[in-house]
Amino acid sequence: GAGVSQSPRYKVAKRGQDVALRCDPISGHVSLFWYQQALGQGPEFLTYFQNEAQLDKSGLPSDRFFAERPEGSVSTLKIQRTQQEDSAVYLCASSKTLVGQGYNEQFFGPGTRLTVL
């Protein structure tokens, strides 16, 4: 398919476990974004990559959250020592946009629903 894909779609973790969430962006999209969506809320920005460079991580809620995109395509969001408040849907989005080249919309994947028990 040509869209953004995420895996797994659902993840249940025990409190204290580490989890890794994967995002495959649309081929050729240089920008990649991670968002967290709590129940009944809109998505909230976590971090942004342009190719392999993480240009903004201001939205990461704590140092337990870590994201990488080592080859400028696939990205992984890792959460260490998960807590119950980490339960949410984690959305990945990609865009053709390069800084200064005008706006292009972000295309979202289906999300990973994380439940921490």
Next chain:
Amino acid sequence: DQQVKQNSPSLSVQEGRISILNCDYTNSMFDYFLWYKKYPAEGPTFLISISSIKDKNEDGRFTVFLNKSAKHLSLHIVPSQPGDSAVYFCAASAGRGGADGLTFGKGTHLIIQP
């Protein structure tokens, strides 16, 4: 403090009538606004956008209006169809040509009644 506000959690409209979804924002640095539509268990799907240099953008049944002085935008859907039933999110971007994270509202659940 929410920078993008959608004050109506839900809206019910009869099929064939006009649906109007509203959004207010507080950050004067926002210069690009988008509407996304979301079905359950799917990611948000881009619907329509508007730059702050315009006050209206139209695409088929969808029109977005921007009132910068009031920091208000609205999405009009006419005529409304059953497939339009979904959660609609208003989102905004702050002046970096799209190379930044979007700020979303909490969403409005639109229900189209037959």
